Amino acid sequence: MARINITISFLIISSLIVLSIFDSDKSAFGAYAKAPLAPTGPTVSDESLVVEKVAEGLDFPTSMAFLGLNDILVTEKNTGKVIRVVNGTLLSSPVLDVAVATGIERGLLGIAISDNLEGKKYVFIYYTESGNGEDDSDVENSVDPSGNRLYRYELVDDQLINPVLLLDLTAIPPNDRGEHNGGKILIGPDNNVYVTVGEVGGHRTQAQNIIDGPAPNGLGGVLRITQDGGIVDPESPIFGEDLPLSIYYAMGIRNSFGMDFDPLTGNLWDTENGPGFGDEINLVFPGFNSGWFPVQGYISNNLMQSGTLESDLVYFGNSQYSDPKFVWTIPIGITALKFLNSDKLGIEYANNMFAGDINNGLLYRFTLNEERNSILINDTYSGNIELLKDNKIDDPKENLPLIFGQGFGGITDIQVGPDGYLYVLSYTGSLYKIIPSSESASPQNPSASIAIQNNTSSAQSVSAVILGIDGERSYSPNPVEIGVGQTVTWYNGDSISHTVTSGLEGDPDEGSRFDSDAIIPYQSYDLQFDEPGEFNYYCIYHPTMIGTVIVN
Numbered sequence: 001m002a003r004i005n006i007t008i009s010f011l012i013i014s015s016l017i018v019l020s021i022f023d024s025d026k027s028a029f030g031a032y033a034k035a036p037l038a039p040t041g042p043t044v045s046d047e048s049l050v051v052e053k054v055a056e057g058l059d060f061p062t063s064m065a066f067l068g069l070n071d072i073l074v075t076e077k078n079t080g081k082v083i084r085v086v087n088g089t090l091l092s093s094p095v096l097d098v099a100v101a102t103g104i105e106r107g108l109l110g111i112a113i114s115d116n117l118e119g120k121k122y123v124f125i126y127y128t129e130s131g132n133g134e135d136d137s138d139v140e141n142s143v144d145p146s147g148n149r150l151y152r153y154e155l156v157d158d159q160l161i162n163p164v165l166l167l168d169l170t171a172i173p174p175n176d177r178g179e180h181n182g183g184k185i186l187i188g189p190d191n192n193v194y195v196t197v198g199e200v201g202g203h204r205t206q207a208q209n210i211i212d213g214p215a216p217n218g219l220g221g222v223l224r225i226t227q228d229g230g231i232v233d234p235e236s237p238i239f240g241e242d243l244p245l246s247i248y249y250a251m252g253i254r255n256s257f258g259m260d261f262d263p264l265t266g267n268l269w270d271t272e273n274g275p276g277f278g279d280e281i282n283l284v285f286p287g288f289n290s291g292w293f294p295v296q297g298y299i300s301n302n303l304m305q306s307g308t309l310e311s312d313l314v315y316f317g318n319s320q321y322s323d324p325k326f327v328w329t330i331p332i333g334i335t336a337l338k339f340l341n342s343d344k345l346g347i348e349y350a351n352n353m354f355a356g357d358i359n360n361g362l363l364y365r366f367t368l369n370e371e372r373n374s375i376l377i378n379d380t381y382s383g384n385i386e387l388l389k390d391n392k393i394d395d396p397k398e399n400l401p402l403i404f405g406q407g408f409g410g411i412t413d414i415q416v417g418p419d420g421y422l423y424v425l426s427y428t429g430s431l432y433k434i435i436p437s438s439e440s441a442s443p444q445n446p447s448a449s450i451a452i453q454n455n456t457s458s459a460q461s462v463s464a465v466i467l468g469i470d471g472e473r474s475y476s477p478n479p480v481e482i483g484v485g486q487t488v489t490w491y492n493g494d495s496i497s498h499t500v501t502s503g504l505e506g507d508p509d510e511g512s513r514f515d516s517d518a519i520i521p522y523q524s525y526d527l528q529f530d531e532p533g534e535f536n537y538y539c540i541y542h543p544t545m546i547g548t549v550i551v552n
């Protein structure tokens with residue numbers, strides 16, 4: 001039987017060059033490749049649970065989808081391969097290998113699986129397609145990518161075959177940077193396909209709330225189509241009846257690496273990435289306008305400082321601005337979002353919302369209010385939850401009660417397996433699952449990360465603590481005084497990653513003498529000093545954090 005496929009194609013290359021004044025989010029990108037695994041492996045705060053490694057050896061994995069129990073498809077960002085992981089083993093040949101552009105956040109980014117009514121197994125893939133059929137040619141030979149594209153494949157005999165192009169979005173950024181391509185795919189409770197796409201390096205159209213800007217070009221939102229690439233409910237469009245308005249489910253989104261449907265209400269929630277400030281979690285109702293570019297964070301405390309009112313934003317059809325449900329003033333590089341629709345980790349975690357980050361390798365837990373239209377940090381958390389009543393992290397230390405797990409390296413995806421456990425995908429190449437200790441085959445290693453910090457008091461080693469963003473009081477003691485040949489061990493006691501990098505911001509030789517890379521929360525970094533002198537250092541993510549080592 002012939003299937004009618006409607007391919008939606010609206011490759012629009014904007015000639016408008018609008019360089020954002022907020023292009024300084026290099027810190028988030030720097031950490032994208034940097035947040036390391038904890039040396040002793042990731043851990044969770046609840047002692048009745050453990051983290052077990054499911055698989056390793058993946059090459060910058062970005063997303064995963066379950067075919068069955070212990071049977072998972074994983075996308076690799078820079079190889080363009082879809083790897084099948086069966087019982088923890090990576091099958092030797094990929095089920096698919098496409099040619100990807102790989103610069104910055106480009107690559108093979110998203111995957112979702114759907115069993116269609118005819119018994120076929122559809123696999124949806126979203127990637128930045130190479131402009132010349134070769135991986136990495138955008139970086140190596142400056143070949144522009146041909147598009148950010150959503151394809152539907154069928155899984156037959158361990159291969160993905162019969163590709164159908166469903167969406168073709170421009171991947172050409174006005175600012176020459178390969179960032180904000182979105183990429184997460186979901187099959188909704190309505191069986192339609194949802195995909196996140198960012199503003200692709202700073203496109204500025206009406207979809208970014210520029211009133212006199214060009215018409216929307218399909219970027220900067222959550223898009224929704226049928227599994228055949230058709231328009232959903234063309235009789236009652238949300239934003240408008242013509243392409244591309246007819247496929248927007250939400251707009252005004254700078255970028256998103258995560259979304260999920262609440263299993264109890266069917267509401268869609270997403271994560272959104274702010275520039276140098278203002279990571280968000282949002283409830284994404286049909287017609288949601290998140291406010292970017294003039295608004296990031298809460299509009300009453302607009303971190304863009306634009307003075308914008310709701311009435312200044314761009315509206316189509318039934319669209320409506322809404323504030324985020326949670327905000328980080330200092331970005332964590334928020335990525336995946338997943339509801340745990342299982343009580344296998346304990347009844348108190350059933351239907352909680354989990355989110356991951358790329359900057360710190362942290363897994364966060366959230367509870368919702370009774371109506372499940374807002375985040376409500378209830379009394380099941382330990383630590384100081386008073387400062388969380390405003391649903392805003394003003395100081396990174398406020399994160400502490402929310403931290404459910406740590407040391408994962410950058411988290412790119414979170415899923416719930418058919419076994420009801422939480423699976424966490426690390427950009428460092430490993431896949432983990434969180435299970436009850438009673439189900440663990442290997443003995444527990446409860447306080448390995450604590451042991452590291454207590455092991456630093458030898459005569460040859462001097463301890464220092466990274467306290468957080470506080471100028472000359474960020475590192476303690478400051479200055480640190482040692483003798484030639486001694487080692488300084490910095491322990492990160494803050495809830496976000498920091499660095500110990502030689503020099504000060506803007507020095508021509510900054511980082512040339514030493515550079516720790518990201519020191520994730522609760523981990524430490526050792527450095528031996530063999531020459532006398534005074535050595536300034538700072539945090540590359542937060543350059544106002546400065547310190548000095550004096551070697552006598």
Ligand SMILES: [Ca+2]
Nearest residue numbers: 079080098099
């Ligand atoms: Ca490839």
Ligand SMILES: [Ca+2]
Nearest residue numbers: 290291296297
């Ligand atoms: Ca927003």
Ligand SMILES: [Ca+2]
Nearest residue numbers: 387390392394
């Ligand atoms: Ca607060």
